[in-house]
Amino acid sequence: MGRLNDLAALGQAVWLDFVDRKFLAEGGLQKMVDEDSLTGVTSNPSIFEKAMGHGDAYDAELAAYDKTNPEAPTMDRYEHLAILDIQAAADTLRPVYDRLGSKDGYVSLEVSPYLANDTDGTIAEAQKLWKAVNRPNLMIKIPGTPAGVPAIAATIDAGINVNVTLLFSQSAYQAVAEAYVEGLEKRAARGEPIDRIASVASFFVSRIDSKIDDKIDAGVGGDAAKPLKGKVAIANAKLAYAWYEEFIASARWQALAAKGAQVQRLLWASTGTKNPDYPDTLYLDTLIGKDTVNTVPPKTLDAYRERGTAAATLNQDVAGARQVISDAERLGLDLDGVTDTLVEEGVASFSKAFDDLLGAIAAKHPAHA
Incomplete structure (x- = not known):
């Protein structure tokens, strides 16, 4: 039993932020399920492009x-290849899904990033991919953009599991949490079951620090801002979790919980450190809490396996986290502007990866290039 297994005891699931045909075929995923208590897999256009x-x-x-x-x-042609990988990963994780009664064991597949601002297109694509993969432990990834929010509610209403991606701000997270509840409420109102529908809200971390730290290094906020380096993203995540704890205690959520609804877990994404001055396990060590997921790239997973620290850190010093966010605002670091920019850049980055991916596949069949 290693450090990764300790996280499960603290209520945090570990998912692998990676999928690859060779890795699946050689039993790499099964090994991590067996040895590291791994309970999920995420993919995105950048991962598939590689x-x-x-x-x-x-x-x-x-x-x-x-x-x-x-x-x-x-x-x-891309979808054919991606669906085979996702089905293989879902089949590997199916025993986990069955053992945990649909609480975990999920594999995520993203709708086309070209649809990030298209609500109806996202809904249609989510339904198409759900039908094509045909596995109960699939999550469809939908970006938490303004157009994505109603698509999330509609997709949950249709009984499809959703992994909401590209969340950076607390306000965007709150909007998708409410969209999840809205979808469940509509199903419940029709008398349809809601107990086996699952969702995670993927809240991105390290990219926030990269942007904020660059501003501090450029002199924004002066010397008073320097102690905030490497702290804003963690504080932002802690406040999102504090809101989640309040939300699931509300009468609105409790009414759904009484009907068997599963909580929408916060999932920490972008947890590999970008700054070499920071510990490579920083965004795992500091964000451990009940009913959360950390989706981790292989390199960071290896680092945590060697030297991570397992302790319930997520709800420690929430007052300090509030102070960090307050100081960042007072010193002009513009967290809201940073998170808005990061959503735009995330959509653009995934679209570019998708362009490259489709181009590479087309090149392997020149008649379609």
Whole structure:
């Protein structure tokens, strides 16, 4: 029993922020499920671009698909490959899902990043992917953009599990938490079951510190701001969790809980440290709490396995976290502006990765390039 197993005892699930055909085929995921208490997997366009766009692991499968579907557009070819990987990962995690009674054991697949500002398109794509993967332990990833919020409510209402991605601000998180509840309430009002529907709210961490630290290094806030370096993202996450604790104590949530509803867990994303001056386990050690998930890239997972610290840190010194956010505002670090920018950059980054991914797949079948 290692450090990663200790997190489960503290109520935090560990998910792997990585998926790859070779890794799945060689039993890498199964090993982590067995040895590290791993209970989930996330993917995104950047991860698939690295997996499919480089090397030859997907070439044979793609060639076989092209033979039977010679006129298939590049998007269909990508989806065919992605769905096979997601199904394989979901099947590996199915015993976890069954053992935990649908509370965990999920694999996430993202709707096209091109749909980030298209509510109806997102809803339709979520339903299409859900049907195509055909696994109960799938989560459809939908960005927490203004257009994404009603899509999240509609997708939950349709009985589809949702991983809300690209959350940076507390206000955006609160909006998607309420969208989750709205979707459950509509199902419950029709007398439909809500006990096996799951959702996570993926709240991004390290990118906030990168932006804020750059501002401090550029002189914003003067010397008074320097002690805030490396602290704003963690404080922001702690306040999101404090709001979550209040929310699930509310009469509105308790009415759903009485019908078996599962809480929408906060999931910490972007937890690999970008600044080499910070400990590589910083965003794991400081964000451990009940009913949360940390989705971790392989390198950071290895670091935590070696030298992480397992303790319930998430609800420690919440007053201090409030002070950090208050100081950041007073000193002109503009957290709201930073989080708005990060959403735009996140959508653009995933769209660029998707462009590159589709381009790489097209290049492997020149007739479709």
